[in-house]
Amino acid sequence: MNSKIIFSLFLIGFLPLIFDNSYAQITSGGFGQSPFERDFGDVKFLDAYFGTIDEKIEIEPGDGNVPFTVVFANVGTQDITGIRGQLSLPMGFSASDGPGSIIRADSDSNSLAGENFHITFFVNIDQNVKIQQYPGTVKVDYSRLRESGVRTAFADFDFKITGDSVINVKAQDPFLTSLTTNNVVIEIANDGTAPISGVDIVATNTSTELASTSSSTTNVENVVILESSWDIGNINPKSARYFTATVYVPESLKGDTLRIPLSISYYNAHGDLHTISKIVDFYIKGLIDLTIFNVDVIELSGTQMVIGEIINEGNEDGLFGFVSIEPKGDSNIKPSTQFIDEIEVDAPVPFNVPIEFKGQPRYGEHEITITVRYKDSTRDEIFLTQDQIITIVKPSNDDDTTDPTMIIIPIILIVGAAIYIIRRRKKATIEAS
Template sequence: MTEQGRNNLREKYGIVPFSFFEGCVSELTRREVPRRHTIIAKSKQSRKSFNSFLSFGLYPSLISVVAYFVLFTTFGVNAFAQSSNSSPPTAIPISVQTDRAPSFLEAYWTEDSISTSTSTTNNSKKEIGPGEGTSTLAIVFVNRGRTDITGVTGYLTLPPGFRAIEGENNVTSPNIAVASYDSIIKAGDTFTMYFTMDVLPQAKVGPYTSDLTLSYSKILEVGQISASMMIPFRLTGKVILDTTLLNQNLTAGSPNPLQILIKNDGTANATGAIVTVVGVSGGTTASNSTSDGRSVNGSATTTVDSETFSIGNIPAGRSVLITPIIYPDYSSGATIQTLDLEIAYNNAYGIRTDSDYSIGMIVAPNPPESVLSINPAIMSTTSSSQSYVANDNKNNATETEDEINENPIQLTAGRLENLRFSITNNGSLPLTDIVFSLSSGTNSVKILGDSRWRVDHMAPLANFPMSTTVYAAEDVINTPTEFEVNADYIERGQSKTDTLNIGAYVDGQIRIRTYDLDINYVGDAPNLVGNLLNEGNTVALFTTIELFNPAVEAESSQSNLNKSLVTGPSQQQYLGDLSENSPLPFSIPLSIDSDLPAGDYPVSLNVTYSDNLRMAHGLLLNDTVVYEGQPSTSSNNDSNNDPFTFVSGISGIFPMVIIVIIVIIVGLFLIRRRNKKKKGEKLSAKITSTGRHSDSNSVSKVTDEDSDFFLDDSSSRKNKP
């Protein structure tokens, strides 16, 4: 094809991909080519029109700029006042100005929210800690320029832990806080801008540095000026002091050291702390009666020693303890008193702060004088029921005795117990015509003996012993009980009554024995088997058993009862809880000599357990077991040496043969099915190829001339530099 022919085809079809003409092209596709060519031509025409529009639109833009400068010169700076935005506006940077920008003086937290030009006072500063929430950061600037400025807007970039309040002061970004100052600031004057933000819980106490952009205007000058600077500020933390009285009850008529805990629950240190006890006031009666409603003068009824305490530093999260001494008068009994404190300290800004605190105290009622006391005596019987204790358990037995001596009133349920106690006169005067009566605090513990005693005279420090018989039922096992002793006596010619209480603990009985001892063989290993039986009325906890092997003297007789059945050590076994009237089986492996003759042999079992108070006990149980000698092994050898027969061989091989036959049948079935599937696929492939051949005859071809054109066009593109 000539070059002229190719150019004609380009104008006709436009530029289409080379892959479009690979193989054959459908009729629909050939009709689409001219339409696409027309769309491309229209697009080119549109771009030309747009360029013409831009050329003609340049003149109105220039006219708008000229009009802006004319209006600004005519109406002055007020005609174009700037409004506050959440992002810094485009302004003239301070680097191109010849005047100085406002400078940073200080930053502090405050409760104020209105921008002012007055000086900062200590009262306006506020302590702020992490998680404070909405807070205001005041930043003080000074106008160092030679001219007055106005319309100041600040954009403060917040560090992590702080978040701007969106919607306030036209804030649209949570990372930028905005503040504005609309008044005129004369040269050399200071002004304060207030940035409101949320202090989040993840903020840390300490210094921070943030970027600040100021946008402002000079009086009688055109345009906005911007200045950027770094603003240092500090999250001060907060001092929160709290007072706690560790002992609120006072005793009338005696000195009472009051332990007052002063704790700093805040996040800032309180320095130079001084605590002053201002005084004690009150007089409200602590009883329920309101008959007289009298008022007690605090200074007359209660005096304070050591009124001032210099504490110094109270770190955040720490506490200090002061101990003033209070002297309540005897007449102030059964009243409520208030201790007034004043704490002076330096807060996080170093500003001296005074706080007043009030602490309530209760002056206990004057107690009735009691000169009697009750002392328990050691019980005549204990709950121990062991008959034999092994040598290695003597320490446990000693510990058990000490525990019982510390709490001697310990009753055993299910049997009669002898309860002993004594009454002592601790006063300095003798007592006469004394009557003691004893009563039980529960119906399950009954007093079967004497419950009433009469004494004519008790000298000072005299002791009167008493004893009686009691019985505790099984339903109060492992529970405490109480006995009450009422005393009526005469002292100084006046009749008085006193009540004394004494506690006791009810424990159960644990009596363990063995039965059904025997030797069983598990495989070829002999085992000592039997049962433990608890004949008591409460459970034995954490029960263990171990075979005890006593030493045998060399010159003992030949009797089997003097020989040991066990030759090696035995391992301790854990059996668990041994309930009452319920047997617990055990099995202990034995190591027996092969030449040991048959007969009866003694066995010693070491049993340990714990009672309801988790006190350990040890028991050595002695019994006899019958040993019948080593069992015959001929039956085992006969079973192992049986000759191989044809029937036994077939019975072992026959199942395997059946499995192999099933596997072969399944394999042949799968192979046959696969061959049928392949034949079907081949037949489908032939049918498909025949259909394609018939369809290809109906598809129109691209002319040789057109194909030559696109082939040549592709090759010519590749040859272009």
């Protein structure tokens, strides 16, 4: 009797569980009615991130209508359909429909048993949200094929606001000089708000690509670059790193723009590998290579002058040239300048700068600095200096020195007059006889 009563009570208590599992009002999916319950079910949470199923993206505060993808696995034994999702995120995140709207999304397809599926939501991010990790919760409603009713799964997860990396490259000095080797310093900057790591840079040569294109966007195949790759490492937000390339430019590229293509690979804040292309531009100047030689001191019209020549062994004329002399040490020569205009290639340009003294003239050796000032084709002013020792001698027309011609000429006149008088007297004597 007692055993029958006990069995009847047990059966009455067990029936609700049977009906509850038979219809769709029960939650499932491995999480029960709460994210903290862990029961076996059909749906398993895999990942949640900003981006699409094909690519994670970097985002920063203030971005709007950003895709947010949640990935699940159908671990059940049956296909599921009618997949709908609802997203719960902290304050500062809202639906793209506007504040106060529920963040909802539907899956575009069914999920076969044993395969993954995803739901993509669209979210607005407040400007005041910080770059850090945040918690979230997702609710998934779905139905099994050949079964009526709706099942529900919950999952809680962590996601992060990564910030956005913005990569720019530029040359510290955008000018190269032909006929010489240039040490080029290139800056790679992360102007964004997300760090990048494992940065590698390769200088690419497009000469192999010319066969398949009608024209090239770069002429890097015409120069010699000694290095081809650089390992940069990590670059924090709002900071920059630098690397050096050694580039030889032939004379034929003078006046052209050199475009060096760079392939930059790096890992973004999600840990995904990305590769982008950038081009660094340079203007190629001609070479002005000056030498000062044949420096001496001469006397011209009673004035002593520093003379010399300037030779340009480059491939471009120097413009607006000046030559200056300045005293060094205990020299009392006054600074002086001469305008020499253009300094042409392979044609010596003479200069002669008058010597003047501060106070009484001092003869003998003097230390001076000769400076050639000129401009190149970009109107940058360039200075060439050379220290020189010159010797200044006492001029030959000083007051205490007698000019020999002042003595010789009167003597010649007197001798001539005497000869003339003697001849006249002889002639007169002959005529009288």
